[in-house]
Amino acid sequence: METLTLPFRALGRRLAPVFAPLTQRLPTEITRVTKWIAWASLIANIGIILTGGAVRLTDSGLGCPEWPLCTEDSIVATPEMGIHGAIEFGNRMLTYVLIAIAAAMLLSVIRLRRTHRPLVAMSLIIVAGIPIQAVIGGITVWTNLNPWVVALHFLASAGLVMVATWILGRVNLELRTVGATGTPLVDGPTDRTTRLTGWVILASAWAAVVLGTVVTGTGPHAGDPGSPRHDFDPNLVTQLHVVPVYILCAATVVLMVRNAQLKASPAQRRAGWFLLAVIVLQGIVGYWQHFTGLPIQLVWVHMLGSALTVVAAANVWDRILAPYRTRGLGDPTAPRAEAAEPALR
Numbered sequence: 001m002e003t004l005t006l007p008f009r010a011l012g013r014r015l016a017p018v019f020a021p022l023t024q025r026l027p028t029e030i031t032r033v034t035k036w037i038a039w040a041s042l043i044a045n046i047g048i049i050l051t052g053g054a055v056r057l058t059d060s061g062l063g064c065p066e067w068p069l070c071t072e073d074s075i076v077a078t079p080e081m082g083i084h085g086a087i088e089f090g091n092r093m094l095t096y097v098l099i100a101i102a103a104a105m106l107l108s109v110i111r112l113r114r115t116h117r118p119l120v121a122m123s124l125i126i127v128a129g130i131p132i133q134a135v136i137g138g139i140t141v142w143t144n145l146n147p148w149v150v151a152l153h154f155l156a157s158a159g160l161v162m163v164a165t166w167i168l169g170r171v172n173l174e175l176r177t178v179g180a181t182g183t184p185l186v187d188g189p190t191d192r193t194t195r196l197t198g199w200v201i202l203a204s205a206w207a208a209v210v211l212g213t214v215v216t217g218t219g220p221h222a223g224d225p226g227s228p229r230h231d232f233d234p235n236l237v238t239q240l241h242v243v244p245v246y247i248l249c250a251a252t253v254v255l256m257v258r259n260a261q262l263k264a265s266p267a268q269r270r271a272g273w274f275l276l277a278v279i280v281l282q283g284i285v286g287y288w289q290h291f292t293g294l295p296i297q298l299v300w301v302h303m304l305g306s307a308l309t310v311v312a313a314a315n316v317w318d319r320i321l322a323p324y325r326t327r328g329l330g331d332p333t334a335p336r337a338e339a340a341e342p343a344l345r
Contacts, residue, residue, distance in 0.1 A: 026111045030174045034108045038171045040101050041126065042164040046307045048098055049157045051091045053303040057296040061145045061223025063088030067138035095134050102126045105167065122167050129160045145227035147217030154213055158310050165314040189262045190320055197258070198320035200251040201275070205313035207244035209306050215241050219294055238290060245283065252276050255316065271319045275312035282309055
């Protein structure tokens with residue numbers, strides 16, 4: 001293995017002087033600009049879910065019938081393809097916006113890789129995940145919008161939303177750190193109940209989202225009139241979908257009660273209230289769309305609610321269970337915070 005890595009190390013040493021003038025201009029600390037980029041990353045990854053939903057709900061899923069080209073001989077949509085081609089091609093173009101933001105996020109923390117390795121690792125996940133998500137999108141076109149592949153496409157985006165949520169949370173955490181020494185502020189206490197509940201919340205939220213894609217794949221909005229649908233009983237899959245939602249509701253209430261008993265930090269309590277608000281609003285929209293025949297406007301809002309459910313559940317998990325600890329705003333000599341000492345949330 002050592003022999004195999006030697007050529008790459010030699011190449012790295014040769015290229016280092018070439019890229020040194022560029023890398024030296026990159027940030028060496030976490031600032032408010034880093035926070036703005038983190039916000040942009042989260043919003044953009046939620047946005048691609050919404051634009052993808054618009055593609056499906058307007059029957060524009062095959063507006064560009066080929067991939068990676070739009071047609072067999074054109075990379076862009078042509079006027080003859082009409083509004084459906086424009087909608088689908090516009091959604092594809094947003095992928096490049098996501099890549100630009102993801103690259104900016106990575107570049108904003110890459111020089112902190114010694115002291116802020118989790119931030120760098122998660123930024124790399126998003127940089128790598130966006131092209132993978134795009135390839136899955138191409139497979140959906142090749143498979144005539146197979147509902148299983150469409151679901152995978154959505155879940156890949158939801159996964160990136162979760163990671164972007166954690167990046168934003170950690171950037172906020174670093175900006176609240178006392179000075180540049182890596183000394184953490186103390187958060188409210190947790191116990192076995194809150195930690196277990198944090199896992200239940202994250203797992204049940206994802207179960208609800210996954211089963212929600214099955215409900216969607218059984219419904220009428222296929223993305224194209226000729227695309228396949230799941231041959232499931234719509235009422236049955238809907239009833240299955242709400243089971244993890246009820247578990248999520250119960251776990252959230254338990255967490256909030258226990259947080260009050262333990263005198264949890266304001267940030268922990270806000271995370272719980274935000275999750276509860278999202279669940280209630282998502283439930284209202286879900287039942288409303290179910291009993292009104294799935295109008296596209298409500299389905300689109302429900303997709304936004306799904307993304308916000310992932311954000312809220314990931315945020316709760318992060319505040320209760322994340323092992324991340326502040327390392328200072330950029331000082332490479334900043335000491336590690338003690339693992340037993342909880343950081344500000």
